Amino acid sequence: MITFEYVGLRYGIGPEVLSDINFTLEPGSFHFLTGPSGAGKTSLMRLMYLAHLPTRGIVRMFGENVVTVPRSKRMEMRQKIGTVFQDFRLLPHLSAFDNVALPLRIAGRKDHEIRNNVNELMEWVGLADYMHALPNTLSGGQQQRVAVARAVVAKPRLILADEPTGNLDDKIGARIFKLFEQLNKTGTSIVVATHNLNMMREFRHPCMILDGGAMRIEHLGQRTSDLVDKLREAF
């Protein structure tokens, strides 16, 4: 699904934000991505949702090298990825409904299909009453839920969520995680960048830990609790 080989990323002429990142994510896997603020979580996510190309190394998504793949193919790849951006990036002039409907419209789905899917999902994230609201009239948490709904609505093969519960209380946060969990059971690969130790403890998934530009993966097991404790100390 995703393979990184000796990947490095720098912004402009700045220092390398990520260096020598190596990992492989199998289809249907679920990973947390964590690390202190500024460690490069969002940068790593950007590489995966193809907003940036690596400055060195090879990134393979869905079996294709993202640098050499033709542009049209890259668009197809992006349609298979659902992203929750850290800053939501909702279109301010579109209603919550239309924001969520966007990926389906881009994929050229039929109107009634769009309506059914979006309505169902808005209900699930508890925003059924806010269908026609503009994003800037919604609270941060509500906007975040719209962003989550938009990321999952087109049933992507890979979901990348950058701190998707940062603005949510634990109850609704857990609900979002359960949604991811359910999608994961149907075969969707999931990477969630988060600081939320409770969630990491509750849903025992392997954890990609970024620190000082390098990354390691700690696998699920007895040690996860220890890991969480260690992380709690670290942040």
Add this chain to the structure above:
Amino acid sequence: MAKAKGSLGKAKTRQYDLPFQKDIGTRYMTTVITLMVFLGFLCAALGLTLHAINTRWTTGLEGKMTVEIPAQGIDQSLRERDALDAIAQSVIAEFQNHRFVRKIEVISQEAMTDMISPWLGERQNYADLPLPVLISVEVEGTLGEKDLLTLQNAVVSIDAASRLDTHKDWLAELLRFTGAIKLVALVMGIVITLTTLMAVAGVVRARLAAHMADVELLHLMGATDTYIARQFQGHILGLSLRGCLIGAGMGVLMIKGIGWVAGQLGFILMPDFAITMSSWVMLCLVPIAIIGLCFVTARATILNALKDMP
């Protein structure tokens, strides 16, 4: 403020994924297209009218000539009416010897009076004017040099003061004149088209720059360039449609107005300035062509700009 369920903060029906409606310069864009269509409309009307006049005069005068027998003889003395009529009869008799002369007749006094009365005003009696006698001649097709020379010589040998007028000279003059104006109309049409295209391309580029973040977002969600271009196209199409309708409406009013004024003044040169049905159809093509051009330009501009994005 944050009452999302009320009318406050409720989104209008979605038209485009990008917020074009709020863009500055939307009205400017419509105005430019309106003016361009209006000017284009007038240019086309001018060109079509001149073309119609040209064809009317050329086909109307083809194979036609006039023999003019002036009231004054070669020695400047005024001649009697009867003498002029006698010359006319000789000319007719001579011309009828040639088989390519299809029709020949003296233009009646009444017809002459009708022709000159717009210039001279209604008079009781034109008889005391030294009017020439005119003979209208129609020949098969166009005459060759040799036959024409024969006829001209025949006229001069009957009466040295008379001459055969083939209308060629002043028709050539008229055609040169209308040709020049037609060229000006064509150049103006080209300038108008280029200006419109540049305006559209400029607006599209400005829009793209203004919505870059949103366009990037659409790209990240897998939107193809065509999908994004469709948004811009649709938006530009809407603007140009509005501009074209207003511009064409103004153009029609203007043409009707000119036609009315011309009718009131009774222009002798353009007795039927009124635009024919087929010309109206051609005129309708102007706004349609401009809309099409705007559409194609918007699409080409946007696709060209997007292809450099990652």
